[in-house]
Amino acid sequence: MIIAIVLILSLIINIGKTTVINAVAFSMNGGNLLYSPFASEFNNYSLNNNLNITLNLNLFSSLNATSLVTDYETMLESLFQKKSNKYDLIFYDNIYSTKFGPYLLDLKKIIPEDHLDMYLSGVAQQTCFYKDELVGLPMVIDFDVLYINKEKLRTYNRTIPETWDELITTSQYILNEELKLNNTNFVPYNGLFSTLEVGICSLYEFIYSFRKSKESPFPEITSQEVVDALYKMKEMKEKIGSDIIFKSNEDFTAKKFSDSNFLFLKYWYLPVLTKTLDISPLPGIKKGISGSVIGGHNIGINMYSNIQKRNAVIEAFKFLTSKEMHKKYIAKNNYLTPISSLYDEDEVCKVVNCDFFKSIQLIGRPVTKSDDYIKYADNFKKNVYEFLYGNK
Ligand SMILES: *[C@@H]1O[C@H](CO)[C@@H](O)[C@H](O)[C@H]1NC(C)=O
Ligand SMILES: *[C@@H]1O[C@H](CO)[C@@H](O)[C@H](O)[C@H]1NC(C)=O
Ligand SMILES: *[C@@H]1O[C@H](CO)[C@@H](O)[C@H](O)[C@H]1NC(C)=O
Numbered sequence: 201m202i203i204a205i206v207l208i209l210s211l212i213i214n215i216g217k218t219t220v221i222n223a224v225a226f227s228m229n230g231g232n233l234l235y236s237p238f239a240s241e242f243n244n245y246s247l248n249n250n251l252n253i254t255l256n257l258n259l260f261s262s263l264n265a266t267s268l269v270t271d272y273e274t275m276l277e278s279l280f281q282k283k284s285n286k287y288d289l290i291f292y293d294n295i296y297s298t299k300f301g302p303y304l305l306d307l308k309k310i311i312p313e314d315h316l317d318m319y320l321s322g323v324a325q326q327t328c329f330y331k332d333e334l335v336g337l338p339m340v341i342d343f344d345v346l347y348i349n350k351e352k353l354r355t356y357n358r359t360i361p362e363t364w365d366e367l368i369t370t371s372q373y374i375l376n377e378e379l380k381l382n383n384t385n386f387v388p389y390n391g392l393f394s395t396l397e398v399g400i401c402s403l404y405e406f407i408y409s410f411r412k413s414k415e416s417p418f419p420e421i422t423s424q425e426v427v428d429a430l431y432k433m434k435e436m437k438e439k440i441g442s443d444i445i446f447k448s449n450e451d452f453t454a455k456k457f458s459d460s461n462f463l464f465l466k467y468w469y470l471p472v473l474t475k476t477l478d479i480s481p482l483p484g485i486k487k488g489i490s491g492s493v494i495g496g497h498n499i500g501i502n503m504y505s506n507i508q509k510r511n512a513v514i515e516a517f518k519f520l521t522s523k524e525m526h527k528k529y530i531a532k533n534n535y536l537t538p539i540s541s542l543y544d545e546d547e548v549c550k551v552v553n554c555d556f557f558k559s560i561q562l563i564g565r566p567v568t569k570s571d572d573y574i575k576y577a578d579n580f581k582k583n584v585y586e587f588l589y590g591n592k
């Protein structure tokens with residue numbers, strides 16, 4: 201009897217009680233400007249609809265998680281290992297879908313199919329699966345483009361290259377002209393073939409741009425396409441680059457952006473940079489073929505999240521990954537949205553260049569080739585760089 205009363209009482213108390221759910225994210229990445237407005241939108245929506253759910257955003261910055269992304273990931277890993285329910289919604293770099301997959305809920309079991317279908321025809325296929333479980337949905341997609349110094353192109357009356365050979369010819373010509381003017385710091389091209397994580401991105405997309413047709417998959421490692429790609433890379437280093445320039449990392453790119461003494465630079469697509477610089481898809485072996493590696497973040501649900509909060513968590517998850525939020529904050533803000541159908545909507549195409557976003561040919565990194573992606577990537581880079589920078 202007493203137990204029954206207590207149960208009924210607690211039921212009554214729980215009605216109207218606010219459920220607090222916690223999301224965790226790292227501020228030093230491409231989505232950093234979006235997390236807070238997303239959370240704020242949800243809380244307004246919750247308030248206006250009497251959902252009684254509050255979403256708390258725990259945003260780690262470089263101050264409290266130190267500057268390297270891996271520290272954020274290390275923190276997540278240790279929470280998962282402790283089966284912690286501290287955070288319900290987890291934003292994580294999509295290269296970690298395999299690593300964190302075992303600790304994230306399979307969305308196919310809890311999120312309605314029509315919601316997931318918005319994503320499953322697109323890039324989510326490449327970045328959100330752990331075995332056959334869907335362990336996240338993509339938020340912003342980061343990708344690489346060719347940044348172009350249009351003043352120089354105009355000065356020398358040249359056009360934007362669509363193939364690697366065109367890029368070499370144009371670069372060689374303008375480099376020579378600039379040297380005649382004693383411009384010894386001029387950099388005609390850099391593709392970030394560095395030893396850092398960006399190196400594997402550069403290698404993967406470069407090789408992908410050598411596939412036979414737009415529809416072909418990533419070439420087999422032992423294929424002629426890979427051999428051709430590696431020789432072209434070396435030819436480019438010899439004709440329009442150097443070991444020092446090719447090995448440099450993003451700091452060097454930032455320096456060239458600020459001194460403007462360059463022609464072409466491969467770098468992550470950032471809407472803010474496109475205000476002053478021209479961009480185009482990266483060239484390929486022939487016109488119409490290109491490649492751009494996939495970066496960015498997923499949002500997943502912690503499998504240790506308190507089951508009593510489950511409905512609230514699902515509610516928030518659906519809101520944050522809704523088409524409306526993607527349209528308002530991602531597509532219309534000139535970011536690449538993983539909901540590709542948005543690029544068929546007039547409302548979006550009135551404000552952004554839908555054809556450009558549709559033309560990007562995305563390729564995922566080899567994150568599922570091994571249990572230890574970082575080790576696999578290091579090995580891959582080492583083998584290619586022995587050829588590129590060695591005497592072979
Ligand atoms: C939220 O709480 C109010 C009372 O505080 C209640 O009337 C309402 O039904 C609750 N909403 C939900 C979705 O439980
Ligand atoms: C949420 O509501 C508050 C108060 O009405 C408002 O100041 C804020 O701009 C809203 N946030 C968003 C993202 O709409
Ligand atoms: C990290 O530090 C910032 C600035 O001190 C603070 O606003 C934020 O709440 C901290 N984040 C977490 C998750 O502790």
Ligand SMILES: *[C@@H]1O[C@H](CO)[C@@H](O)[C@H](O)[C@H]1NC(C)=O
Nearest residue numbers: 353354355356357358359360
């Ligand atoms: C620029 O190049 C185009 C085609 O390559 C040529 O037709 C045109 O005459 C050139 N313009 C100048 C000013 O040299």
Ligand SMILES: *[C@@H]1O[C@H](CO)[C@@H](O)[C@H](O)[C@H]1NC(C)=O
Nearest residue numbers: 377378379380381382383384
């Ligand atoms: C480049 O430097 C050389 C040697 O210092 C000089 O003779 C030449 O006039 C310079 N050319 C230009 C275009 O400034």
